[in-house]
Amino acid sequence: MDKIINSSPYIFSVSELTQGIKDILESKFPFVWVKGQISNYTVASSGHIYFTLKDEGACLDVVWFKGNQLGFSKLKTLLKDGQEVLCAGRLNVYPPRGRYQLIIEFVQEVGTGTLFLAFEKLKEKLAQEGLFSPDTKKEIPFNPTIVGVITAPNSAALQDFLTISSQYGLEKRFILYPTSVQGEESISQIVKAIEIANIHAKAEVLVLIRGGGSLEDLWSFNTEEVARAIFxxxxxxxxxxxxxxxxxxxxxxxxKRASTPSHVPQLLWMKKQELFSKVQQLEENLWQAIDGFLYKKEHNLSNKIREFSFLNPFKKIESLEDKFNSFQLILENKFNLFLTRKIKDFSALEQKIVSFFSPEYFKLYFQKIRGLEENLIQNCLQLLTKKENQLKLLNNQISNLDPFLPLNRGYSLVKIKSSGEIVKSIRQLKTGEKVEIRVKDGSKEAKIC
Structure with missing residues (x-):
């Protein structure tokens, strides 16, 4: 029988294992030359440069410290994503993250990477076919109510888009066409989502969004299949x-292109606060116009009242004043009724503007508002003209009732001195009674003989 040996394996701590890997790797590869394509190129505020060096099968994190960049100032300005470079340096394991990286001391430009060349080649091909021509661009609808969204369902880009969209426009609905937005399978999914949205024909506009990433991460959107589906x-x-x-x-x-997913809502809708401010400004302008109109007419009416204030307070005048007050009250009541009806019309118009805001709809109701304003002014002018004519007629009637008016035509007025009665018959006079004879330019007393 074989002898059984009871022995326990040695258990490494994470730090011990990482340090062992670091010692082996750094001693095995003290200085290496590596060729690859730049991706995720970033210049930190400290001056250090970070990027990923990759080929078709693998990728390698690269750090270019500021102290190692002396003599490469011109080259630094030329480096970019997609460019192929030759780097020399030492491998390093960074224990806090458990990752290895290449700390470079030398960089030499090799050429443009394969993905960048493919991008430029496809770009030139599609441009020659007219896929980028402004003449082929379809008009984006203003204030759409149904928007189709093509993106990953749980992506940050979708959440940003929905959050910003809530601050713009009025009532709207979204239809999500979920797809992958990275990887080989995402190409066919994006194409299929566009085709399905066109078959449904419910959305007024489609939004294709994705967050940031490297050239490789965004490559699905640089394929011919997706480009032709969009076109x-x-x-x-x-x-x-x-x-x-x-x-x-x-x-x-x-x-149309938005700079980021969060910028898309700004191309589709106006901000809610701007919409409400415009409606409020229109309402204020209308009230100012009405107040100005009423003030002017009230001023004119006050002038007319003062013109008739010199008349003698005969009973006929009092009756005419009562009629005038009655006419004025009727005029005010009719005007208030007319104004109330127009305010209701404006409120209904305002609600429709808020619910169905669009340039054409807005323009139509602006015309209606102008029409209402013109009708209001015309009706008020006609009503005031009519009442002015009535006042002129009443003034003429009052003038005809003036008892001293015949004196201007050569007649005289005889009054009994003691009673003040106007003599209308010879039977009113008695011998020895004093009378007052009034003519145009004065009066004299006389005694009946």
Whole structure:
């Protein structure tokens, strides 16, 4: 029988194992030359440069410390994503993250990477076919109510888009067409999502969005299949892919490009606060116009009242004043009723503007508002003209009732001195009674003999 040996394996701590790997790796590869394509090129505020060196099968993190960059000032300005370079340096394991990286001391430009060359080749081909031509761009609808969104369902880009969209426009609905936005399978999924959205024909506009990433991460949007699907879409498409500096083939073919997913809502809707401010300003302008109109008419009416204030307070005048007050009250009541009806019309118009805001709809109701304003002014002018004519007629009637008016035509007025009665018959006079004879330019007393 074989002898059984009871022995326990040696158990490493994470630090021990990482340090062992670091010692072996750094001693085995003290200085290496590596060729690859740059991706995720970043210059830190400290002056250090970080990027990923990759080929078709693997990738390697690279650190170029500021102290090792002396003599490479011109080359630093030329490096970019997609460029192929030759790097020399030493391998290093960074224990806090358990990752190995290449700390370079020398960089030499080799040429443009394969992905960048493929991008430029496809770009030139599609440009010659007219896929980027402004003449082929479809018009983006203003204030759409149904928007199709093509992106990853749980992505940060989708959440940013929905959050910013809530601050713009009024009532709207989104239809999500979920797809992958990275990897080989994402190409066919994006194409299929565009085709399905066109078959449904429910969305007024399609939004194709994705967050930032390297050239490789965004490569699905640089493929010919996606570009032709966007170009063939009957529904206009807005793209918001990556960061502001990222421009993909999909952006060039799309009917409109947003710099980021968060920028897309600004191309579709006006900000809610701006909409409400415009409606409020229109309401204030209308009330100012009404107040100005009423003030002017009230001023004119006050002048007319003062013109008739010199008349003698006969009973007929009092009756005419009562009629005037009655006419004025009727005029005010009719005007208030008319104004109330127009305010209701304006409120209904305001609600429709808020619910269905669009340039054409807005323009139509602006015309109606102007029409209402013109009708209001015309009706008020007609009513005031009519009442002015009535006042003139009443003034003439009052003038005709003046008992001293015949004196201007050569007649005289005889009054009994003691009673003040006007003599209308000879039977009113008695011998020896004193009378007052009034003519145009004065009066004299006389005694009946």
């Amino acid at each position: 063939s879409s009957k529904i206009p498409i807005i793209t918001g892919i990556g960061h502001e500096i990222d421009t993909t083939i999909a952006d060039l073919v799309a009917d």
